[in-house]
Amino acid sequence: MQTRLVGATGLRVSSLGLGTMTWGRGTDEHEARDQLIAFAEAGGTLVDTAAGYGDGASEELIGSLVGDVLARDEIVLATKAGISRRSGARRVDTSRGSLLRALDGSLKRLGTDHVDLWQVHAWCDDVPVEETLSALDLAVSSGRAAYVGISNYSGWQTAQAATWQRAVPSRTLLASTQMQYSLIAREVEYDVVPAAQALGLGIFAWSPLAGGVLTGKYRTGIPGDSRGASSDFGRRIETYLDDRGRGIVEAVCRAADGLGWSPLQVALVWVRDRPGVTAPILGARTCAQLQAALGVAELTLPPEIEAALDDVSAD
Template sequence: MDHRQLGRSGLRVSRLALGTMTWGHGTDINEAADQLAAFHDAGGTLVDTADIYQDGHSEHILGELLDTVAARDEIIVATKAVARRTAGPFGGGASRGALLTALDGSLRRLQLDHIDLWQLHAWDPSVPLDETLAALESAVASGKVRYVGVSNYTGWQLATAATLQQTRHTRTPVVSTQLEYSLLERAGEHEVVPAAHYHGIGLLPWAPLGRGVLTGKYRNGTPPDSRGADAHLARYVEHHRTERAARIVQAVSTAADGLGTSPLAVALAWIRDRPGVAAPVVGARTTTQLTMALDSEDIHLPAAIQAALDDVSAEDSVPHLPIPPPQPALE
């Protein structure tokens, strides 16, 4: 698997990341072990989790598998904080106390002494941004965190955080941002993608397969073993089961037929090669699904197919804005 720089940082990551949101719900530890082994064998390095996934059980499973299935020093562990975990003043949010408490909890569940990429899962309007960013700096200075990123920030939130970090030389820079980004969800191209490019921040798209819809599995109904049939995840999938999505899925399927591959591989190759993308985060319930995603590494979309997919997915989407040139690194 090829590797890329994560934004303007020195961290290199595999250009596909393994997501673990289903670990502990729908994916037990044995299946998770098979997934991690397949991902590692393919050359994958970046594994993404969060303290809120299955109430921390996802982190716990990953911690059990490190140095058993894959060597710790060959895996880039990424996790997130901010989401409400428990009641009480330190049970969630982006205050200094809540973040550092969450960090210690993640380290305990992961059985690690440091996290490679620690991310703010969401913007917290109730906490001054200076306090939140200072907590990130404290985490890095303590040696418990190597790099920091954000997730689900709007364009102005991302630009504000990045600017504060870049202009205060005692701060560690924001190196990545996660956003929902796929052929079915391109709203991030309006503000988040240009802001990330300007500030040298790598994009880690979540739901790169349109919450599973781009695989084509929902074209003729809801498979009984799919997320769409899961009581906990049905609404998550339903979000993208629209007439516009059906047109895009048809175009992806047509392209896949022409290339002799799967719709999954086509959709994943499209997002993987968008400007600024470091690594789409692929979450799979089974190793078979993950293997299909890993097979997309061999797919390179011809310019004509890429343009056709750009056109069909741009319908009813945000207007295209030019991506600004990167900001020079501050001295």
Template sequence: MEQRRLGGSGLSVSRLGLGTMTWGRDTDQHDAREQLKAFADAGGTLVDTAAAYGNGESEKLIGALLDSAVSRANLLIATKAGGGRPGGPGRVDVSRRALLDQLDDSLDRLDLDYVDLWQVAAWSDAAPMEETLGALEHAVTSGRARYAGVSNYAGWQTAAAAVHQRAVAGTQAPLVSTQVEYSLLERGVEREVLPAAARLGLGVLAWSPLGRGVLTGKYRSGTPADSRAATTHFAPFVDKYLDARSAKIVDAVCTAADGLDALPLEVALTWVRDRPGVAAAIVGARTAGQLRDVLGSDDLELPAEIRAALDEVSALELGYPEGVAPGSRP
């Protein structure tokens, strides 16, 4: 699997990342082990988790599998602190105390001395930005994290944080990444987050590149009983994309897949994986079988005409000021 540099750092990550949001809850230890082995065998290196995933159960499961299933030396472990997933339960707290306490807890669950990438999971006005970023600096200088990043930051927040870190003399923790939702169904980050990341040297880690599972095409005829949308804890997460606009985009993806003799998920994933600025697309699979389908996309390249058609059907509406052409202002 291709390895890509993460932003302007010297760290390289696999262009597909293994997401573990369901581990320890919907994905048991047997399936997790099979996923981790298959991912590593395919050349994957980036494993993404968070303190909030399954209330820590995801990190515990990863810790139990490291070295016993795959050598720690062959993986890059990324985790997050500060809050739950967007739209999910849990209070956001990005104070220095909360972040560093969560990092210590994460390391205990992972049974590690350090993580390769530590990320603030969300922005909060309840803590000064300088305090939050100071916690990242302390984590790196104390050896508990190798690199630092942010997640789910708006464009101005991304820019403010990255510029602040650059301005701190002698900083050991410049931001190297931003993790955001990005798919054919959610292209909002193209307005300001992606331009900010490109200008300031942050690699983009795209979460939910399959549109929370909707771009697999599994919901075209209803809600399968074994799908995420059929569970009480994930139904609100998926329902956002069970609308008419999304259905039109899913139809286009399925048409493209038929023409390429590929799976819809392979087409949708490849589109995100190769967008400008994307270092890795992070995909979470509930079962090992689902992950094998995901890994099958690694050799797929989208023809220019198909990419253009998908760009058009999912086009993002831009208004003032992002969508105003240079020279058109008075």
């Protein structure tokens, strides 16, 4: 698998990342172990989690595997802070104190003294952006994080945060932003992608397969064992299954038939190679699904197929 630099930094990661949002909940220890081994054997290094994933269960599971399955220095460990569900409802708090407490909790659960990339999980209107960003500076200066980034920021929020960090030499530059990005969800191209490219941020694309919709698995209905049938993901999957979404899926499937690829491979290669993208984040339900996705490492879309997909998926 290729490696890529993250934005304008010296941080190098694999061109595909391993997402762990369901680890500790829908993904048990045995399945997680198999996925981590398969990912590492394919040359993958970027493992992405968050303090809010399963109220810390994802980080705890990763912490139990790293050092056992593979050495800590064999992976680029990325986590996020700012979103929690401990009270039952989704809560966003990006105050300096809350973020740094969350980082300390993440380090304890992960069983490490630092993370390679620490990201603010979401924007919070209630907290001044300069306070939020000061937590990133402290994380780096204290050695608890090597690089920092943001996630789910709009274009103007991305530009404001990145410009603030650039304004004074002592501040830590943002390395990356993590956003939803796929053939079905291309809104980031209007403002986030240009802002990230102009200011030197790498882009990590979450949900690159639109929750599995772009694999073609929902063309004739919703399988009972799929995420679309679950209470956690069902509503989001339904939003992708409108006329536009179904048209994009059919185009992906036609392209796959012509190339002798799977629809998964077509959709994943498309987003992996978009301008500004460092790596898509893969959130596989099973090791078999992950291995199928890892098979794109040497694939490149022909320009005419890429142009056709661009056209059919344009808003």
